[in-house]
Amino acid sequence: MSIAGAPIARIVVGVDGSEASVEALRQAQRMAMPLGAKVQALACWEYPQMYSGYVMMGVEGFEEGARKVLDDAVEQAFGGETPANVTSTLVRSHPREALIDASREADMVVVGRRGHGGFGGLLLGSVSSAIVAHAHCPVLVVHTPETEPGGPKGS
Template identity: 85%
Template sequence: MSIAGAPIARIVVGVDGSEPSLEALRQAQRFATPLGAKVQAIACWEYPQVYSGYVMMGIEGFEEGAKKILDEAMEQAFGTELPANVTASLVRGHPREALIDASRDADMIVVGRRGHGGFGGLLLGSVSSAVVAHAHCPVLVVHTPEGGAHAAEGS
């Protein structure tokens, strides 16, 4: 399988620790394996606009917090054995811009859909909407199956 005649070699996944992003990571891996593609999980962090106010209140560790979320997401998605074709990267910046920028060198972007159930579950979040609208490569939007992330595996 290829996109516009070129093989799919690199799939980027936006990871924020939410269940939809974990499912996006799992689906990207399932998609990448038979293609021989690499999966790069990207988690983003940035300093708040009023960073000095946070420091004065003793609130720091934004990068470390994002790294912890990324590490926990990788373990939740794959267990303690990370697949050989999966890497994780921490990027400083807003997720919208970081994923759109990453799409320039990717063959596909995979993001989770923010699901709130009912009508709200039909909506895309702001990051996935922006990526769909502005990515430089195809985008796959994954939702969490009804009954939890692994419901589809049991059927």
């Protein structure tokens, strides 16, 4: 598989701990394996904005919390055995900016979209919309897997 004749060597996946981002990670790995591509699971964190010069109390642990979300998502996606071609990166940035920046060096970006059902379920979220509009490479938006009692929808 290639994009415009160029092989896919690096797939960046936005990870936020949601079911949709875990599924995006799984789908990226499924595409990467036959291509011999690398998968980069990318999660972001930021300090909350400070207002009017006031310093907020109890605002620590954001980086550690984001690292745990990233590690947990990778474990959920692959169990105890992370594939050798999968790396994890934690970035201090807003997800939109970090993923758009990462798209400059990527062959594809994969992001999850959380379904909300009904009319709202037809809409993309703000991060996925921004990536689709501004990425420097192709983007795959993966939906949260729908399940019903007894198995996946439609089974």
